[in-house]
Amino acid sequence: QTVVTQEPSLTVSPGGTVTLTCASSTGAVNSGYYPNWFQQKPGEPPRALIYSTTIKHYWTPARFSGSLLGGKAALTLSGVQPEDEADYYCLLYYGGTWAFGGGTKLTVL
Amino acid sequence: QVQLVESGGGVVQPGRSLRLSCAASGFIFSSNAIHWVRQSPGKGPEWVAVTSYGGTKAYYADSVKGRFTISRDNSKNTVYLQMNSLRPEDTAVYYCARDSVDILELGPGYWGQGTLVTVSS
Numbered sequence: 001q002t003v004v005t006q007e008p009s010l011t012v013s014p015g016g017t018v019t020l021t022c023a024s025s026t027g028a029v030n031s032g033y034y035p036n037w038f039q040q041k042p043g044e045p046p047r048a049l050i051y052s053t054t055i056k057h058y059w060t061p062a063r064f065s066g067s068l069l070g071g072k073a074a075l076t077l078s079g080v081q082p083e084d085e086a087d088y089y090c091l092l093y094y095g096g097t098w099a100f101g102g103g104t105k106l107t108v109l
Numbered sequence: 110q111v112q113l114v115e116s117g118g119g120v121v122q123p124g125r126s127l128r129l130s131c132a133a134s135g136f137i138f139s140s141n142a143i144h145w146v147r148q149s150p151g152k153g154p155e156w157v158a159v160t161s162y163g164g165t166k167a168y169y170a171d172s173v174k175g176r177f178t179i180s181r182d183n184s185k186n187t188v189y190l191q192m193n194s195l196r197p198e199d200t201a202v203y204y205c206a207r208d209s210v211d212i213l214e215l216g217p218g219y220w221g222q223g224t225l226v227t228v229s230s
Contacts, residue, residue, distance in 0.1 A: 036216035096168040
């Protein structure tokens with residue numbers, strides 16, 4: 001059973017920078033896992049932010065960026081805004097199937 | 110613009126079946142893989158299944174394999190999720206989502222609003 005692990009919670013100050021990570025129980029995450037990142041606010045469906053590690057959707061604010069960092073997929077928010085407070089989920093590809101991480105609750109305080 | 114509208118949710122008894130539909134518009138339907146993702150109350154999303162753009166390939170999460178079947182009718186711009194032998198743990202909002210890119214499968218980029226399935230006696 002594949003497990004995708006994210007930090008359960010992080011706190012960042014407005015205007016600050018924070019990095020969320022996404023690890024796989026199968027080993028180091030690389031571009032072949034096509035990491036995706038999603039933002040979800042209460043009562044809404046998840047909103048896609050990043051796919052294939054680094055590619056942003058046209059609606060994704062410039063302050064969001066994706067990368068690989070130390071064997072994990074990473075989502076960095078630079079110049080955090082109050083409206084970035086939300087749950088963030090990563091999604092990894094496993095040769096046909098996909099698996100979500102447990103999510104990171106980001107608090108902007 | 111891309112629109113995905115799920116339907117077919119409701120309350121169903123354990124062991125029974127239900128078929129969800131996902132009606133798509135605003136893009137060339139036959140060019141994109143479509144995913145189903147579900148989310149139980151208070152939990153994170155769980156990827157369920159994907160059908161390739163042509164409908165020739167389908168993949169499933171272990172939790173639904175052998176019970177759920179994904180299919181598509183490109184003439185009707187609709188994807189289906191046939192759910193058999195339903196269990197209480199299948200209770201969730203079910204979302205359909207178009208892949209982020211044409212032809213390939215790089216992840217669900219465009220999401221519908223979801224339909225609620227409740228499995229309870």
